Amino acid sequence: MTYVNLLLNPERYTGYIGPSPRRIWDVVYSENCPKFSSQDICQEKKVLYKLISGLHSSISIHIAADYLLDKTTNLWGQNLELMHDRVLKYPDRVQNLYFTFLFVLRAVTKATDYLEQAEYDTGNHEEVLKTQSLMTTSVE
Numbered sequence: 001m002t003y004v005n006l007l008l009n010p011e012r013y014t015g016y017i018g019p020s021p022r023r024i025w026d027v028v029y030s031e032n033c034p035k036f037s038s039q040d041i042c043q044e045k046k047v048l049y050k051l052i053s054g055l056h057s058s059i060s061i062h063i064a065a066d067y068l069l070d071k072t073t074n075l076w077g078q079n080l081e082l083m084h085d086r087v088l089k090y091p092d093r094v095q096n097l098y099f100t101f102l103f104v105l106r107a108v109t110k111a112t113d114y115l116e117q118a119e120y121d122t123g124n125h126e127e128v129l130k131t132q133s134l135m136t137t138s139v140e
């Protein structure tokens with residue numbers, strides 16, 4: 001297992017704008033959630049769509065929460081208009097975010113025994129102890 005410190009690469013505004021990000025999300029949805037009438041989609045495809053939509057909403061919220069507001073002064077902050085426009089004004093996106101959160105929470109709950117016994121190697125003994133403690137506390 002490889003340890004990756006996500007604090008070194010926060011999920012936030014990256015400056016990646018224009019049609020390319022939209023195309024990427026279009027591919028993610030089209031590859032995993034084919035267009036069928038709602039009655040023709042099996043339950044698994046509906047769940048997968050909700051999970052992808054929830055992940056998409058989560059990423060959008062993280063981007064809006066830590067957004068480059070002013071390039072010249074390097075001012076970062078919340079972009080509430082972006083969060084509203086991308087997520088909050090769409091009740092289905094908020095519901096899918098909640099669904100995805102519950103899905104992940106349930107998965108972590110089911111993996112509790114494994115997560116408590118897993119070996120975590122960050123390359124730094126202090127961080128290893130902290131990580132093990134955080135994992136134990138998180139799954140209790």
